[in-house]
Amino acid sequence: MMQRIRPLVAMFLLVGCFFYQLLNAQIADHSYKIAIVIHGGAGTILKANMALEMEKEYRDKLTEALNTGYKILKDGGTSIDAVEAIINIMEDSPLFNAGKGAVFTHEGTNEMDASIMDGRTLNAGAVAAVKHIKNPISLARMVMEKSWHVMLAGDGAEKFAQEQGMQLVDQEYFKTERRWKQLQQIINQDSKRDDSLKLERKKNPPSGKTNDSHGTVGCVALDKFGNIVAGTSTGGMTNKRFGRVGDSPIIGAGNYANNNTCGVSGTGDGEYFIRLNVGKDISDLMEYKGMTVKEASQTVIDKLTKLGGTGGVITLDKDGNIAMPFNTSGMYRGYMDENGKPVVEIYKE
Amino acid sequence: MMQRIRPLVAMFLLVGCFFYQLLNAQIADHSYKIAIVIHGGAGTILKANMALEMEKEYRDKLTEALNTGYKILKDGGTSIDAVEAIINIMEDSPLFNAGKGAVFTHEGTNEMDASIMDGRTLNAGAVAAVKHIKNPISLARMVMEKSWHVMLAGDGAEKFAQEQGMQLVDQEYFKTERRWKQLQQIINQDSKRDDSLKLERKKNPPSGKTNDSHGTVGCVALDKFGNIVAGTSTGGMTNKRFGRVGDSPIIGAGNYANNNTCGVSGTGDGEYFIRLNVGKDISDLMEYKGMTVKEASQTVIDKLTKLGGTGGVITLDKDGNIAMPFNTSGMYRGYMDENGKPVVEIYKE
Numbered sequence: 251m252m253q254r255i256r257p258l259v260a261m262f263l264l265v266g267c268f269f270y271q272l273l274n275a276q277i278a279d280h281s282y283k284i285a286i287v288i289h290g291g292a293g294t295i296l297k298a299n300m301a302l303e304m305e306k307e308y309r310d311k312l313t314e315a316l317n318t319g320y321k322i323l324k325d326g327g328t329s330i331d332a333v334e335a336i337i338n339i340m341e342d343s344p345l346f347n348a349g350k351g352a353v354f355t356h357e358g359t360n361e362m363d364a365s366i367m368d369g370r371t372l373n374a375g376a377v378a379a380v381k382h383i384k385n386p387i388s389l390a391r392m393v394m395e396k397s398w399h400v401m402l403a404g405d406g407a408e409k410f411a412q413e414q415g416m417q418l419v420d421q422e423y424f425k426t427e428r429r430w431k432q433l434q435q436i437i438n439q440d441s442k443r444d445d446s447l448k449l450e451r452k453k454n455p456p457s458g459k460t461n462d463s464h465g466t467v468g469c470v471a472l473d474k475f476g477n478i479v480a481g482t483s484t485g486g487m488t489n490k491r492f493g494r495v496g497d498s499p500i501i502g503a504g505n506y507a508n509n510n511t512c513g514v515s516g517t518g519d520g521e522y523f524i525r526l527n528v529g530k531d532i533s534d535l536m537e538y539k540g541m542t543v544k545e546a547s548q549t550v551i552d553k554l555t556k557l558g559g560t561g562g563v564i565t566l567d568k569d570g571n572i573a574m575p576f577n578t579s580g581m582y583r584g585y586m587d588e589n590g591k592p593v594v595e596i597y598k599e
Numbered sequence: 600m601m602q603r604i605r606p607l608v609a610m611f612l613l614v615g616c617f618f619y620q621l622l623n624a625q626i627a628d629h630s631y632k633i634a635i636v637i638h639g640g641a642g643t644i645l646k647a648n649m650a651l652e653m654e655k656e657y658r659d660k661l662t663e664a665l666n667t668g669y670k671i672l673k674d675g676g677t678s679i680d681a682v683e684a685i686i687n688i689m690e691d692s693p694l695f696n697a698g699k700g701a702v703f704t705h706e707g708t709n710e711m712d713a714s715i716m717d718g719r720t721l722n723a724g725a726v727a728a729v730k731h732i733k734n735p736i737s738l739a740r741m742v743m744e745k746s747w748h749v750m751l752a753g754d755g756a757e758k759f760a761q762e763q764g765m766q767l768v769d770q771e772y773f774k775t776e777r778r779w780k781q782l783q784q785i786i787n788q789d790s791k792r793d794d795s796l797k798l799e800r801k802k803n804p805p806s807g808k809t810n811d812s813h814g815t816v817g818c819v820a821l822d823k824f825g826n827i828v829a830g831t832s833t834g835g836m837t838n839k840r841f842g843r844v845g846d847s848p849i850i851g852a853g854n855y856a857n858n859n860t861c862g863v864s865g866t867g868d869g870e871y872f873i874r875l876n877v878g879k880d881i882s883d884l885m886e887y888k889g890m891t892v893k894e895a896s897q898t899v900i901d902k903l904t905k906l907g908g909t910g911g912v913i914t915l916d917k918d919g920n921i922a923m924p925f926n927t928s929g930m931y932r933g934y935m936d937e938n939g940k941p942v943v944e945i946y947k948e
Contacts, residue, residue, distance in 0.1 A: 372906065374873065379752055397841070398870065399843045399870055400869075400873045400874065401843070402841045402842050402843055403727060403752055404752065404842045406840065406843065407841060410840075410841040410842075491759075492746070492748070492756060492759040493752040493756050494752075494755065495750040495752050500750075500850075500851075501852070501873050501876070502851045502873075503850070521749045524723065524749045524851075525850065527879040530851060530876040530879045534880070534883035538883055557721065
């Protein structure tokens, strides 16, 4: 009996192996190129003003973030996990204006905004003006995945965080010497301008926008399943007042993702990014006008320049092509090249 | 001498008159057709459930708003003045979920959002989660015109209002019997659902969205100078929690204006309007794909339906063409026809 079955078993095993290989090949064929692009803020960033040691700190941290995210994607992880992990690293560093390194408001508090968007479902989560959240991007993800809402603001957002089991942190956690000095400096500058409190549009933009004391961190990732996720996190503008909300938590402005087109994270003068709907505009130029991700990104940065705003974007399309245009003197930025090597850049050239 | 000059003077007068007429004709030729379209919210609005008296109240108030705005435009006023005046009328009425008629949050407070956008400059102003502002659309206009910012939230926005000389009102002002009953009813419904507090996406949308206790007011106007302005104001969702912000204060989502294309004001499931960037998408379909305002508006409402959201939009292009598509059983809406007569509609047919 056993002897008659043996060849049959062998045949089944052979056929099984064949289909298994075929299936694997199919999956490999349908798996997408993985890709990551990140930024740590754009602004007046000049090599002449940057201490070598400081530059190294930025380069090292951006490299660490890229390597961490790339490992997740390489191991078959999802773009949302990669984006969250990367932004967490930048939020936990005092170098960038997000999380730990968040700038101070006029009142001496830290108020952070963040958002995340999933290009597959167009689901999104955003938080605005949170004060006790160590990693605002993680709370934004929670809003997307655990609530029916897209955007939660202020105390309400923190109440939601607590109900979801997230630990709040004391405002002391965000207090860094560098950011505190920046606030004092700007308050001092403003007090010398007699019309400082009037906030007259154009004539008197708040000082926060004219130096390095603002900024944002962001990441767009593409996983092997073809899903694009974009995330953005910020501490806003130094010396901001009146509960100002910038573009970072605004879906379609400072953050956007759509598997059909691209993912976008922006950094710069938030007001202009909102008025131009920067993220959605780049996506629509690709979808409706057939532009490449590079053409669309540059087109919208040109619109930003024309309208009088400064800043930059990082973008990534469904084939892994990236763009990183900006109209300032520098933007902390990086991506993984064809060979899986991190490339980090800071200045214009 | 005088006799020789006389015919010359006559000739000059004649030629002068001719050019004066020509100039006038030219100005008339270059002045745009004025137009207005308004909404007072979309949702489950069925003739069978509507008392005749109530229907008349809605029709009268929408007609009053249209007439007021039209008079401003007819007299050569600007679209921004018309939009503010129209929305003020709807905010001051307890019929609509905005200003006086704002719904209650879970905590029994009233938290309002509003935004306004100028299609000529792409300037915009927005306020979120304000509690003591009688006319949030007027504060949004103030943010646009008197600050460098686009969006202010919560207490900060109210502080700005006070600095600008705007009187705050007590929360008592917004307390209406009808809205209070709606809150109790929904809290009662939710308490019967054991998972009500988890706010699980899809499986358990907050009750606020499933009946008439949400809504928005909005207006788009075109003045004789060719400027399109869009404004939107809302009390959000009954029983809303966690500082939820909807689409009404999000530029490009629930409100958008661009002189090159159109103005848009939306009403419905705010979360879906944010994810689809409804306002900007309609504008981009016109600008980048050459759609008419009717085609673009319907296309985006179809996307909304496909994604699972409900609601509607009012839109108006630079030639005064309007569209008012929605996917609910009704939407309070109105416009001025070719002869300057108000047309008000409520139900699907």
